[in-house]
Amino acid sequence: MRITGLTVYQVDLPLREGAYKWSGGKSVTVFDSTVVSVQTDAGLTGWGEVCPLGPAYLPAYAAGVRAGLVELGPQLVGENPLELAKLNRRMDAILKGHPYVKSAVDIACWDLLGQVAGLPVCSLLGGRYGEDFGLYRAISQEPPEAMAASVAGYRAQGYHRFQLKVGGDPDVDIERIRAVRAVLQPGDRLIADANTGWTQHEAQRVVRAVRDVDVYIEQPCLTYEECLAVRRNCDHPFVLDEVVDGIDMLVRGKADLAMDVVNIKISKFGGLTKARQARDLCVSLGIGMTIEDSWGGDIVTAAIAHLAHSTPTDFLFTSTDFNSYVTQSIAEGAPQRQNGRLAASTAPGLGITPRLDVLGQPVWSC
Structure with a gap:
């Protein structure tokens, strides 16, 4: 099985309670989430998601996810999504650091592995x-x-x-x-x-x-x-x-x-x-x-x-x-x-x- 393409979506997730507040006066009312699909030559698609807690919590931010995927995605085409350790080494070689950018891709590949095996990821x-x-x-x-x-x-x-x-x-x-x-x-x-x-x-x-x-x-x-x-x-x-x-x-x-x-x-x-x-x-x-x-x-x-x-x-x-x-x-x-x-x-x-x-x-x- 080989990766044939990646597709990236952006979705807003409003909070039920209106706002989420933590130390330093930081707060979020709508979370900016990124969803990634990984397509394969076997006709299967895996799905992943990553959603930073705003830009001031960790060294991660929503627009950075999508910018990083533009760098990362094209170089993953042709890789085997089921060889997860190898794929992670490949992502680390392509993009130094920025682990949050890679998270949704890795999750999507676990989704694919479970589909192929006929087993839940757990x-x-x-x-x-x-x-x-x-x-x-x-x-x-x-x-x-x-x-x-x-x-x-x-x-x-x-x-x-x-x-x-x-x-x-x-x-x-x-x-x-x-x-x-x-x-x-x-x-x-x-x-x-x-x-x-x-x-x-x-x-x-x-x-x-x-x-x-x-x-x-x-x-x-x-x-x-x-x-x-x-x-x-x-x-x-x-x-x-x-x-x-x-x-x-x-x-x-x-x-x-x-x-x-x-x-x-x-x-x-x-x-x-x-x-x-x-x-x-x-x-x-x-x-x-x-x-x-x-x-x-x-x-x-x-x-x-x-x-x-x-x-x-x-x-x-x-x-x-x-x-x-x-x-x-x-x-x-x-x-x-x-x-x-x-x-x-x-x-x-x-x-x-x-x-x-x-x-x-x-x-x-x-």
Whole structure:
């Protein structure tokens, strides 16, 4: 089988809650997502998606995805999409860095591999663990009372994991953490996610002030070194996210005992191939994981579900269902939340069929 062409679509994904807010006053109201189809000489088409969380979260932005695909796509024509390790080496040789650009192509090729094998992607990624898996809900940054009310509402929908967006004024963040913890029950998990928003001294203040609260602390500061300093003065379980962008950081973090949990974002690693490699290393090292991506719609959610459902249950800290946050569906067959839980499709490949009427006209093809 050979790649005969790539087609790129752009689609807007408005948020159900109107806006998503996190540290530093950053917010997004509509996500700019890129969908990629990979066509083959066998008549099969694979589908992928990548959606950065705006231009100010990670070194990735929506227009950059599409610009990178213009560089990358033509040189992939003629390659075998089923030889995923080889294809990833080829993409890295064509375009240095920019892993998020390559993510949708890699996901589309996993979709093709599943179609050819007649198996769901999660079976190819290692096998399905259990009937489903638990999700977290990200809680947009608001005043403490509003965030507590939001958490209570989502708890009633079946969620038991909550990622609280903090990283603002430390005094207000302390109130946010305490207000939300007060509405939770035993067994619920609360993650205070600063998204790099605190300075080191601010982070130290917060973790000391909530020492008696059952809460995970996630990515308090911008750099690994600052996070490690906070970790070494913190009684809480610790999560790293933004600084985890490759295998080297996982090995370093384990050696330094820098974290208990890491967030594996598919597009930050460059697709399912490398995210799986990171996932499997974490299992070997005994590190818990949140399996997710930066953002996305139905196709990203399907890819997340397959990677999460094939992760050993003991190491899957939580995952997410981004398609429930947005108002626009872009594919049929995507997994849908049930009582705060999600399951990967049992159909071959990703198990999705894109809604071409929603995707509209391609913005580029080769």
